Amino acid sequence: xxxxxxxxxxxxxxxxxxxxxTFLFSALTPGNYFDEMRLNPQISPETVAAxxxxxxxxxxxxxxxxxxxxxxxxxxxxxxxxxxxPVGPLLWARARNTLLLTIxxxxxxxxxxxxxxxxxxxxxxxxxxxxxxxxxxxxxxIPDLVLALGLLILAVRTGWFPTGGMISxxxxxxxxxxxxxxxxxxxxxxxLALVLxxxxxxxxxxxxxxAEVLEAxxxxxxxxxxxxxxxxxxxxxLRTAANPLISLFGFSVGTLLSxxxxxxxxxxxxxxxxxxxxxxxxxDLYVVIGCVLLSMLFLVAxxxxxxxxxxxxxxxxxTEASAK
Amino acid sequence: xxxxxxxKWLVVLLVLHGVIAAAGFxxxxxxxxxxxDRPYLxxxxxxxxDTQGHFHFRPFFHPLRLRESAFDQYEESTSxxxxxxxxxxxxxxxxxxxxPMRFHLFGASDARICLLGTDAxxxxxxxxxxxxxxxxxxxxxxxxxxxxxxxxxIGIVAGYYAGWRDELLMRVAELFLALPxxxxxxxxxxxxxxxxxxxxxxxxxxxxxxxxGWARPARLVRGVVLSVKExxxxxxxxxxxxxxxxxxxxxxxxxxxxVLLTQAAILVxxxxxxxMTLSFLGLGIPEPISSWGNLLASLQNYSVLVSYWWMxxxxxxxxxxxxxxLGLASSLQERPAAYKIVxxxxxxxx
Amino acid sequence: MHPLLKVEDLVKQYPAGRSAGSKVxxxxxxxxxxxxxxxxxxxxVGESGSGKSTLALCFACxxxxxxxxxxxxxxxxxxxxxxxxxxxxPQVQLVFQDPAASLNPRWTTFEILSEPLFLQRxxxxxxxxxxxxxxxxxxxxxxxxxxxxxxxLSGGQKQRLAIARALALEPKMIILxxxxxxxxxxxxxxxxxxxxxxxxxxxxxxxxxxxxxxxAAQIADQIAVMDRGRIVESGTVHKILSSPTHESxxxxxxxxxxxxxxxxxxxxx
Numbered sequence: 001x002x003x004x005x006x007x008x009x010x011x012x013x014x015x016x017x018x019x020x021x022t023f024l025f026s027a028l029t030p031g032n033y034f035d036e037m038r039l040n041p042q043i044s045p046e047t048v049a050a051x052x053x054x055x056x057x058x059x060x061x062x063x064x065x066x067x068x069x070x071x072x073x074x075x076x077x078x079x080x081x082x083x084x085x086p087v088g089p090l091l092w093a094r095a096r097n098t099l100l101l102t103i104x105x106x107x108x109x110x111x112x113x114x115x116x117x118x119x120x121x122x123x124x125x126x127x128x129x130x131x132x133x134x135x136x137x138x139x140x141x142i143p144d145l146v147l148a149l150g151l152l153i154l155a156v157r158t159g160w161f162p163t164g165g166m167i168s169x170x171x172x173x174x175x176x177x178x179x180x181x182x183x184x185x186x187x188x189x190x191x192l193a194l195v196l197x198x199x200x201x202x203x204x205x206x207x208x209x210x211a212e213v214l215e216a217x218x219x220x221x222x223x224x225x226x227x228x229x230x231x232x233x234x235x236x237x238l239r240t241a242a243n244p245l246i247s248l249f250g251f252s253v254g255t256l257l258s259x260x261x262x263x264x265x266x267x268x269x270x271x272x273x274x275x276x277x278x279x280x281x282x283x284d285l286y287v288v289i290g291c292v293l294l295s296m297l298f299l300v301a302x303x304x305x306x307x308x309x310x311x312x313x314x315x316x317x318x319t320e321a322s323a324k
Numbered sequence: 325x326x327x328x329x330x331x332k333w334l335v336v337l338l339v340l341h342g343v344i345a346a347a348g349f350x351x352x353x354x355x356x357x358x359x360x361d362r363p364y365l366x367x368x369x370x371x372x373x374d375t376q377g378h379f380h381f382r383p384f385f386h387p388l389r390l391r392e393s394a395f396d397q398y399e400e401s402t403s404x405x406x407x408x409x410x411x412x413x414x415x416x417x418x419x420x421x422x423x424p425m426r427f428h429l430f431g432a433s434d435a436r437i438c439l440l441g442t443d444a445x446x447x448x449x450x451x452x453x454x455x456x457x458x459x460x461x462x463x464x465x466x467x468x469x470x471x472x473x474x475x476x477x478i479g480i481v482a483g484y485y486a487g488w489r490d491e492l493l494m495r496v497a498e499l500f501l502a503l504p505x506x507x508x509x510x511x512x513x514x515x516x517x518x519x520x521x522x523x524x525x526x527x528x529x530x531x532x533x534x535x536x537g538w539a540r541p542a543r544l545v546r547g548v549v550l551s552v553k554e555x556x557x558x559x560x561x562x563x564x565x566x567x568x569x570x571x572x573x574x575x576x577x578x579x580x581x582x583v584l585l586t587q588a589a590i591l592v593x594x595x596x597x598x599x600m601t602l603s604f605l606g607l608g609i610p611e612p613i614s615s616w617g618n619l620l621a622s623l624q625n626y627s628v629l630v631s632y633w634w635m636x637x638x639x640x641x642x643x644x645x646x647x648x649x650l651g652l653a654s655s656l657q658e659r660p661a662a663y664k665i666v667x668x669x670x671x672x673x674x
Numbered sequence: 675m676h677p678l679l680k681v682e683d684l685v686k687q688y689p690a691g692r693s694a695g696s697k698v699x700x701x702x703x704x705x706x707x708x709x710x711x712x713x714x715x716x717x718x719v720g721e722s723g724s725g726k727s728t729l730a731l732c733f734a735c736x737x738x739x740x741x742x743x744x745x746x747x748x749x750x751x752x753x754x755x756x757x758x759x760x761x762x763x764p765q766v767q768l769v770f771q772d773p774a775a776s777l778n779p780r781w782t783t784f785e786i787l788s789e790p791l792f793l794q795r796x797x798x799x800x801x802x803x804x805x806x807x808x809x810x811x812x813x814x815x816x817x818x819x820x821x822x823x824x825x826x827l828s829g830g831q832k833q834r835l836a837i838a839r840a841l842a843l844e845p846k847m848i849i850l851x852x853x854x855x856x857x858x859x860x861x862x863x864x865x866x867x868x869x870x871x872x873x874x875x876x877x878x879x880x881x882x883x884x885x886x887x888x889x890a891a892q893i894a895d896q897i898a899v900m901d902r903g904r905i906v907e908s909g910t911v912h913k914i915l916s917s918p919t920h921e922s923x924x925x926x927x928x929x930x931x932x933x934x935x936x937x938x939x940x941x942x943x
Contacts, residue, residue, distance in 0.1 A: 258504035556776035564790040
């Protein structure tokens with residue numbers, strides 16, 4: 001248990017660190033924000049003055065941080081000027097959509113990367129491996145911005161997929177099965193964009209880790225015992241290569257989350273990404289902070305999940321933890 | 325041979341960068357030259373065979389005119405054939421910002437040849453892509469420079485002095501590494517003023533990009549410093565009374581060079597992409613300065629997406645650069661042939 | 675006559691735990707006391723981990739002892755601040771075990787030899803050339819080696835280079851930390867002879883660290899045996915070899931390879 005406690009504490013530390021960073025960013029130039037707010041006709045001067053007073057600009061930083069932190073802890077994430085509503089509910093609705101996209105893309109990417117990488121490692125140096133290496137190299141060279149835009153243009157010109165949004169008009173009146181189909185068809189493009197941009201790196205790493213394990217003497221010994229090939233690959237090799245791969249999983253959550261920001265904006269998927277962008281352009285301070293914090297929360301949660309996975313998968317960590 | 329492939333990729337990159345640096349020569353027109361009568365021209369085709377089927381050595385093109393029924397569709401007016409000339413004198417420009425020149429690689433008189441089409445204001449896309457590349461590449465290179473400088477500095481302090489400085493710096497680095505970089509980039513950008521002059525915007529973009537990625541180079545440099553610090557030749561130099569600065573400058577820093585170089589090859593393309601992303605979303609370089617990012621900004625319009633596909637082409641410009649930098653990074657990470665394990669056999673239990 | 679080097683109750687502790695603030699400490703040197711007379715050789719013998727290298731680093735002022743004194747020519751160098759240490763450093767020089775690690779592989783021979791000259795004596799370019807040539811002569815290395823890198827030299831040549839570098843600042847004492855252990859037997863003999871010649875011609879004092887008694891016997895006047903951070907036995911070579919008292923001494927002696935007929939002696943190799 002000690003390991004898990006340690007990792008949970010680490011996650012909490014990360015969250016605190018992120019909150020401090022975010023707070024520092026926002027605190028360093030609040031002047032800009034409030035000055036620009038005054039220029040915004042949608043916000044009354046009284047509101048600006050009240051907000052300015054509330055943010056206690058003249059108090060020392062640590063005091064302001066504690067004040068801000070306690071407000072956040074109470075679920076008070078501030079007020080959005082653009083949407084004229086509290087930030088909290090606004091965020092949660094969008095967050096659900098982002099999670100849907102990111103989790104699907106992560107699962108799909110790994111479900112593809114693992115078998116491809118393992119197969120590639122077992123065919124090391126031969127034709128199938130070389131072809132796959134070329135394919136991943138080609139994908140690697142196409143950045144996610146280019147890929148997403150390209151897919152969008154493809155959709156627009158062929159009309160095969162809906163070109164944006166999450167649901168069609170008249171979604172409410174559809175039967176449950178049709179609702180699912182509608183959602184799925186809207187998800188294809190963004191998920192494809194995310195998966196294709198993440199896949200090459202994942203496949204390469206899986207291939208490298210598994211190939212290294214396949215060289216190990218204990219595997220050749222197992223081979224000599226007559227254990228079937230598939231078992232060897234998946235139960236023996238994969239288990240041993242699991243350690244670095246699970247760390248990679250934690251890292252991939254971060255890159256997919258980053259990628260989802262861009263993909264959501266391009267494909268008009270109503271997630272945190274477009275919200276953050278709008279908020280930045282509209283100088284909607286509290287929405288910006290809320291979005292950034294929430295995305296970091298997801299990231300930390302994803303990494304903690306990876307830590308738990310590691311605990312479950314790697315017996316060495318379990319024994320090391322119980323030995324303490 | 326690792327050295328040979330490194331040189332090969334370096335040459336490729338130098339050529340690519342050279343073309344962009346000499347954008348004035350390769351671009352037929354100035355990037356701000358407008359032609360409002362002809363917005364959204366599609367890419368023009370070059371012909372070698374005329375309507376009668378005769379072959380012409382010198383390629384030529386037909387100017388485009390509006391189709392009668394449509395308001396934004398063009399067709400070639402095959403009555404006029406305008407030849408393409410090479411090494412023509414055109415609008416004057418400054419090569420690399422210093423040398424005034426008037427020569428362009430190709431051009432035509434009487435009409436404009438727009439090989440990649442034009443945008444809403446009739447500006448030639450090819451020229452805009454070439455000039456825009458200057459901004460994007462420079463932003464990427466400078467951003468990488470800032471990051472590497474910052475990362476090296478922090479890595480050296482952490483590795484050389486160790487102790488609480490090391491712990492603190494590495495914890496902060498861990499934090500930065502753990503965060504999704506695009507959100508970090510946006511957060512940094514968000515808290516800075518939006519409407520700034522192009523030069524300020526450029527500097528802003530460089531600084532913001534530079535501040536995001538220092539953690540990984542810092543960790544790597546720290547590792548190198550920690551291990552080199554304990555080497556006997558450093559001890560021997562200390563035994564001669566060397567100062568810390570001397571040790572860092574003459575013994576430790578040279579060892580970090582290869583790590584920094586590899587990181588540069590990895591970071592530069594990422595930072596070019598970061599600039600593109602920022603400018604695409606309106607948070608980076610503003611008009612009228614073109615950068616690869618803001619050239620794509622018009623694609624956010626549905627109508628542009630549907631009707632004017634050539635506006636996507638600036639996105640492809642970055643691909644050869646990605647390829648070059650990827651090749652360079654791979655060649656740097658290859659171990660020397662002497663240490664390579666002889667030929668891995670494919671794993672086949674039959 | 676006053677000893678050149680005299681050590682009293684030297685203690686060196688290292689933090690041994692995982693994190694920086696760990697309470698667990700490793701005792702590398704446990705109240706070590708010894709003295710070395712001028713122009714003599716003291717051999718420090720012991721197994722790996724007995725603290726020999728730590729002692730060497732402390733003598734060369736490259737590690738700060740936790741407590742105790744190191745009197746070099748009467749001055750306690752362990753208590754000196756860094757600024758004053760600078761003038762003491764040239765007096766005591768170190769030759770390390772692995773010349774591949776103690777010579778910067780990217781530098782040329784010339785750069786390696788001029789480094790101490792540059793740091794301490796600020797010689798002019800012309801003088802530096804001359805001094806480097808003289809140093810090469812002293813260790814019997816050809817003068818045209820100056821543009822070569824350590825990777826191009828043999829083990830014996832590298833170690834000669836390391837010795838030449840140690841001589842650059844005209845030290846009174848040279849500490850040789852297992853300096854011959856990495857070399858072939860025949861080369862060991864050559865370097866040993868070189869060291870003896872240098873000692874007589876330059877009046878050097880040696881601290882010769884080794885785990886090999888036969889080598890110690892060939893070069894040393896006095897022997898001190900170390901075990902787990904302590905000096906367990908010391909005395910003249912003859913006394914230690916003929917009648918060892920401490921258990922570790924006997925173990926080490928027994929491990930020394932020797933020909934069936936004669937015991938190791940100070941015979942011309």
